Amino acid sequence: MNILLLFLSLLQLISAAKSGTYNAGWPVAGTWVATDTVFARETGIDKYRFTKADGIIYTYQLDINVAEVQGSFGSTYVFYDSTDEYYLTVFTRGVHTVNFNTQDPYILQVKVVEG
Numbered sequence: 804m805n806i807l808l809l810f811l812s813l814l815q816l817i818s819a820a821k822s823g824t825y826n827a828g829w830p831v832a833g834t835w836v837a838t839d840t841v842f843a844r845e846t847g848i849d850k851y852r853f854t855k856a857d858g859i860i861y862t863y864q865l866d867i868n869v870a871e872v873q874g875s876f877g878s879t880y881v882f883y884d885s886t887d888e889y890y891l892t893v894f895t896r897g898v899h900t901v902n903f904n905t906q907d908p909y910i911l912q913v914k915v916v917e918g
Contacts, residue, residue: 823845823846823914823915824912824913824914825842825845825846825912825913825914825915826911826912827842827882827910827911827912827913828909828910828911829851829853829865829909829910830853830908830909831853831854831855831863831908831909832852832853832854833852833853833854833855834852835850835851835852835868836850836851836852836853837849837850838850838851843870845915846873846880846913846915847869847870847871847872847873847878847915848867848868848869848870848880848913849868849869849870850867850868851865851866851867851868852865852866853865853866853908853910854866855908856902858902860902861902861903861904862903862904862905862908863902863903863904863905863908864900864901864902865882865889865891865900865901865902865903865910866898866899866900867880867891867898867899867900868897868898869893869895869896869897869898869899870896871896872893872894872895872896873915873917874916874917874918875917875918876894876918877892877893877894877918878892878893878915878916878917878918879891879892879893879915879916879918880892880893880913880914880915880916881913881914881915881916882901882910882912882913883910883911883912883913883914884905884907884908884909884910884911885907885909885911886905886906886907887903887905889901889903892918
């Protein structure tokens with residue numbers, strides 16, 4: 804009986820995690836840009852900074868400020884441009900960074916998967 808209760812509890816925890824994809828429309832800006840209130844509420848991201856990094860390995864840097872972590876165990880963000888996708892997992896509020904190379908530096912969508 805205890806194993807059944809444990810299984811049901813885990814199933815409820817797993818089903819509580821959700822996923823959503825949201826339109827972003829983020830060009831390279833170089834400065835912090837606030838997101839709208841709906842985007843911030845749904846993703847936890849209240850502002851972003853997308854810069855050309857000119858690094859040795861990576862050309863672009865995307866910083867996000869997570870005002871509220873979306874999942875019980877963190878969130879994974881997937882950032883989409885027209886050529887690729889970039890993953891960032893966060894466990895705490897604050898500024899988080901992902902560096903990458905792209906032929907099209909314009910973030911079309913952001914997907915959040917709660918953990």
